[in-house]
Amino acid sequence: MNVLDVILIIIKFGGALAVFLFAMKMMSEGLQKIAGSKMRAVLSRFTGRPWNGILTGLIVTAVIQSSSATTVMVVSFVNAGMLALRGAIAVIMGANIGTTATAWIITFFGLGGGGGAFSLPMLLGLISLFFIFSKSDRLQYVGQTIMGLTMLLVGMDLLQAAMPNLEEYPGLLEAMASVGDHGFWSVLLFIVVGTLLTCLVQSSSAMMAITLLMCYNGLITMPVAIALVLGQNIGTTITANLAAMVTNAAGKKAARAHLVFNVVGVLITLTVLNPFTALVNNIFPNDLPMAITLFHTLFNVGNTLILVWFIPQIEKLVNWMVPEKKEEGDEVFRLTYIEPTLLSTAELNLQNAKKEIEVFSRRVLKMYTFLPGLCTAKDDKEFDATMQRIAKYEGITDNMEMEISKFLTLVGSGDLSKHGSERISTMLRIIDNLESIGDTIYQIAMTRRNKREDALHFDNQMNANLEEMTALVQEALDVMDSNLHDYDHVNLDAAYEAERRINEFRNQLRAKHLEAIKQGTYDYATGNAYSSLYALYEKLGDYVINVSEAIDNSRKHQED
16 A cells, blocks of 8 residues: 555545535534524523433434534523523533434445435435425425435445455555554553544534445454444533633533543443443354444443432533632623624524623613613712723613624524524614614713703703603613513513603603793703703613514414
8 A cells, every 4th residue: 555545545535425425414404594593492491300310311302313403402492591501411411312323324334335225216305396396495404304314325335335345455454453462451442542533523413324334345354343432422522611611610610521422321321341342243244344334322321320320410510610700890891691602503592692682681771770870970080980980881782783793693694594694684773773872871871961061050950851851761671681582472561651751751750851941941951961861761671662562573474
């Protein structure tokens, strides 16, 4: 085997692997779009019972055909405070079982040239779906899934064709045999190899496919194959841990729990490796790929049945591994729930954006509570301190609007369902109005500062009117914030009622103001500052109702 032969083998194998990985991505994204919102609902409403969590993780992973997608989802939900760590550990256990479905698909349909036999009819069925039912979004997603499965089987054929015939290279066979002939040390070596290769490829399914092909072609023995499978189960945890690098402590803990579960599972299996190997060998004595697939399933099921009773201990361990840090105050800009590293599952990131928008809303509401302090400030120092806080929050709202928009744009550039795209449009409209609310609050504060600098005086009635307007806008803000927590049950009637009361009171103030100007009750400068303030409050109310209307519009689109 010369250098050119090695290069050609690497190129052929790399191309075949790229087809396989692309097919897995296409199939997974198609399945996520078919049931993406339902998968979010299932995970986010999980009750916390371990066996329910295991079943949830199993079903979700089997449906979307990606344990990495499930674990990243779990990390993001824990990061968003929607899933308790103990429940997340149970879901991860179930995800490990669910991912074994891919190995069974490969074993039954992807070995021995079976993929090519199935590819043509599947592709023809896909074309029929696109041409006949192209107006149906759901059927398009089904078509994408079928295309992904078709390409996956084609990828298996390409991988098998790219496998070198090692019988032509007896020296290489002897070297492999010698490496695998050191008992337990060889097992440890190939566990490390399996871990590193899975980290490199970023897909345990792809590595499982390669392992099964090597078994099918007689290139590796059962002990080597089992060691590679054990290593793959450790290596697959890298995806969630990479995603958790920039999440909060809770998200990091969920990712570490995945690592702990798989590492402990491998250690348990090593203690009973010989009888375990003998068991699967006796069940499939003449079919190594089936034996390895069964081993993979029994490994994950067995570890789950054992470790489910130790979830509290795993939770304590990861709490120790990831100590809590003192959280920064609201007056420091930071995003809490969304990170670009979680973009591997675009359809499933919208819930994190929703939680971040809720934080945005809370900050806007807190910013609004600073305004009365400008009226009650005892001296210039206290007034200036309040102004600085409002200015700081105005900067925070600008940054939040910009960063959430960037995130939503990145998510929108992925392969999303129609509903997902509409939800992104709604969120962009919401954050635009939240940022406008922050700007208007700052404008009110600046008007108050100008009034103070110009030594203008409001009488008791004017101050009382502005206080009432402040209270009416506060009620509208509270309704808006409540609506942002549940898009499916938006209280639009309450939002419109709050808006109506603001507009009616503004109209009353404007009529009285015009009459006061005619009668010379106060001078022009005072009247201008006064009218500017109640007009800004009414303008703020307009932005508030826009948020609730955007949510309601999104809900109607979903119902349609």
